Amino acid sequence: MRALRLAALAVGLAAAPAALAQSEGLLQPEDDVHHFLERQRVLGALSDPELGAQPLSTYRAHALLDSLAARDSLARLAGAGRPRALLSPLDRQRLARYRGAVVGGVFGPTVTARTALYRDGRAFARAAGRVEGTTFALEVEPLLFLEAGPGRQTEADGADPSPFVYSAARGVRAAGRLGRLFFDGRVEETQRRVPLGETDGRTAPRLGAVAFPEGRGPAPVYDYLNTTGVIGYTGPGAEVRFGRDRNRWGVGRGSALLSNYAAPYDQLQLRFRVWRVAFQSLFARSVDVPESDGFAPQHYVAAHRLAVDVGAGVEVELFETVAFATDTSAQGRRGGFELAYLNPFQFYRGTERDIGSPDNVLLGAGVAWRPVAGARLYAQGVLDELVASAFFDDDWRSKWGVVLGADVSDPGVPGLGRVRGLDLGVEYARLRPYLYSHRTLQTSYTHQRDGLGHPAGPNASDLTVSARYRPVPDVEGSIDIVRTVRGRNTAELNYGADPSRPYTDRVGDTGITTLQGVRQVEWLVEAQAGVRLLPDVTAGLAVRARSIDDALDGRRRYAAPLVFLRWGRPYLSARF
Numbered sequence: 001m002r003a004l005r006l007a008a009l010a011v012g013l014a015a016a017p018a019a020l021a022q023s024e025g026l027l028q029p030e031d032d033v034h035h036f037l038e039r040q041r042v043l044g045a046l047s048d049p050e051l052g053a054q055p056l057s058t059y060r061a062h063a064l065l066d067s068l069a070a071r072d073s074l075a076r077l078a079g080a081g082r083p084r085a086l087l088s089p090l091d092r093q094r095l096a097r098y099r100g101a102v103v104g105g106v107f108g109p110t111v112t113a114r115t116a117l118y119r120d121g122r123a124f125a126r127a128a129g130r131v132e133g134t135t136f137a138l139e140v141e142p143l144l145f146l147e148a149g150p151g152r153q154t155e156a157d158g159a160d161p162s163p164f165v166y167s168a169a170r171g172v173r174a175a176g177r178l179g180r181l182f183f184d185g186r187v188e189e190t191q192r193r194v195p196l197g198e199t200d201g202r203t204a205p206r207l208g209a210v211a212f213p214e215g216r217g218p219a220p221v222y223d224y225l226n227t228t229g230v231i232g233y234t235g236p237g238a239e240v241r242f243g244r245d246r247n248r249w250g251v252g253r254g255s256a257l258l259s260n261y262a263a264p265y266d267q268l269q270l271r272f273r274v275w276r277v278a279f280q281s282l283f284a285r286s287v288d289v290p291e292s293d294g295f296a297p298q299h300y301v302a303a304h305r306l307a308v309d310v311g312a313g314v315e316v317e318l319f320e321t322v323a324f325a326t327d328t329s330a331q332g333r334r335g336g337f338e339l340a341y342l343n344p345f346q347f348y349r350g351t352e353r354d355i356g357s358p359d360n361v362l363l364g365a366g367v368a369w370r371p372v373a374g375a376r377l378y379a380q381g382v383l384d385e386l387v388a389s390a391f392f393d394d395d396w397r398s399k400w401g402v403v404l405g406a407d408v409s410d411p412g413v414p415g416l417g418r419v420r421g422l423d424l425g426v427e428y429a430r431l432r433p434y435l436y437s438h439r440t441l442q443t444s445y446t447h448q449r450d451g452l453g454h455p456a457g458p459n460a461s462d463l464t465v466s467a468r469y470r471p472v473p474d475v476e477g478s479i480d481i482v483r484t485v486r487g488r489n490t491a492e493l494n495y496g497a498d499p500s501r502p503y504t505d506r507v508g509d510t511g512i513t514t515l516q517g518v519r520q521v522e523w524l525v526e527a528q529a530g531v532r533l534l535p536d537v538t539a540g541l542a543v544r545a546r547s548i549d550d551a552l553d554g555r556r557r558y559a560a561p562l563v564f565l566r567w568g569r570p571y572l573s574a575r576f
Contacts, residue, residue: 025175025184031570044373049307153558195558208263281344313370325442433496477529487517
């Protein structure tokens with residue numbers, strides 16, 4: 001009888017989420033819900049290989065949240081008299097907020113009680129109903145990010161040693177659905193002062209095309225417009241998306257496959273789920289800096305990834321990607337888009353050889369293991385040139401990258417016990433020279449001069465240490481410390497540090513070592529602590545500091561304490 005009661009309860013819990021409001025569109029990498037789901041994966045409460053392909057649709061994210069709620073309730077019921085809850089009380093409170101059962105934020109319940117806002121516990125304004133038997137929903141949300149503070153930077157070329165550092169982004173987001181069709185669109189206009197910011201060309205790291213309204217000094221102001229928009233269809237076990245967005249694919253945070261670093265790009269994405277298997281396929285258009293006539297040269301990327309939860313806390317991924325252009329030869333032998341790559345269920349490496357193309361194929365694999373609840377280890381490797389004889393040599397064709405990492409949630413501290421709400425991470429990457437680069441810019445693995453792979457770029461050694469702590473649901477702090485050592489290029493010599501620079505002018509064929517070139521050591525520290533005022537509004541304090549020690553150019557530094565207000569936007573670091 002007890003088993004029957006538990007089964008009946010499971011059915012009821014599975015159906016109950018339908019009574020809760022469903023938020024719309026897509027999540028964003030690094031947002032609260034993604035972090036929460038990843039945390040539950042580390043704790044052993046959740047196992048889903050699709051978490052390695054972000055962003056998730058809200059439909060899929062809520063399915064995972066509902067599953068957590070049902071399993072937690074069953075665990076507590078089954079453990080009557082012997083507490084066996086799946087989730088901690090803190091995580092249970094957070095789960096209730098993300099599912100819309102409780103209105104989050106210090107002032108959220110008051111605003112909801114006195115206005116028509118946040119009626120579903122999450123969306124600023126929402127309308128939903130049914131038309132001719134088909135459900136529909138529409139939600140609208142302001143986007144705002146204000147950040148300001150006094151900065152200090154290294155004096156150089158008469159630069160102001162105390163620039164006022166700021167960001168001012170404002171925009172709007174709209175998302176909705178009609179039956180199983182969904183859409184999500186965002187538009188933001190931003191001005192930012194960025195000490196030590198890049199000023200080459202007409203792009204900036206992570207941002208795509210930018211303007212410099214105040215010139216290109218040591219603390220330039222970026223002026224740019226960011227817009228994303230996706231339409232799609234979601235159904236049992238399958239999802240299709242078309243539009244402009246970012247992606248992060250891989251078992252770790254700093255993925256060597258797709259790292260969420262480059263600016264948004266146009267794409268078609270197919271996603272499938274069967275049992276413990278998840279498959280994603282991506283067809284994307286990449287562009288370069290616009291030429292003098294205003295047109296930006298373009299090329300294409302096709303990628304697919306297979307992830308399998310093999311049980312016992314182990315997840316395995318295999319992936320391939322190919323970068324190609326419609327015309328990669330002076331004779332124009334390719335007359336259009338390469339149709340052979342449109343089939344996601346074939347091997348790109350074999351296809352590239354069969355058609356005799358000059359395209360750039362990368363392949364790799366990853367594995368993650370949860371040895372105990374609360375700890376997760378992972379590794380990922382990528383290969384750019386399949387020359388087995390050169391793999392262990394200092395040969396320019398030895399183009400590979402490796403990422404190793406570990407995550408710990410709710411760690412035990414001697415004398416304190418388990419620190420609930422604390423998530424720790426460490427990740428190391430080693431990336432060989434000329435990785436992601438190819439014969440031409442058009443076949444490089446880049447978008448608007450940013451690498452699509454690991455954010456450190458090739459010819460680098462990278463270490464990241466991070467911590468995120470949420471003692472109560474509406475208060476959170478985090479810190480990321482990144483140390484990157486690279487051998488940079490010069491204007492004349494290509495040491496393999498710029499993936500958009502063709503490897504044809506490389507410094508040599510042999511004697512190619514990682515970190516060759518002009519040695520550069522960069523530190524980046526980003527810390528923030530905030531209080532959630534409304535379900536989608538957070539205010540707080542932050543500190544950002546960066547140091548670049550260059551063997552030729554010397555040392556440059558800056559630091560700035562900041563106050564911030566975020567509305568409808570997750571915290572997004574300069575790297576992740």
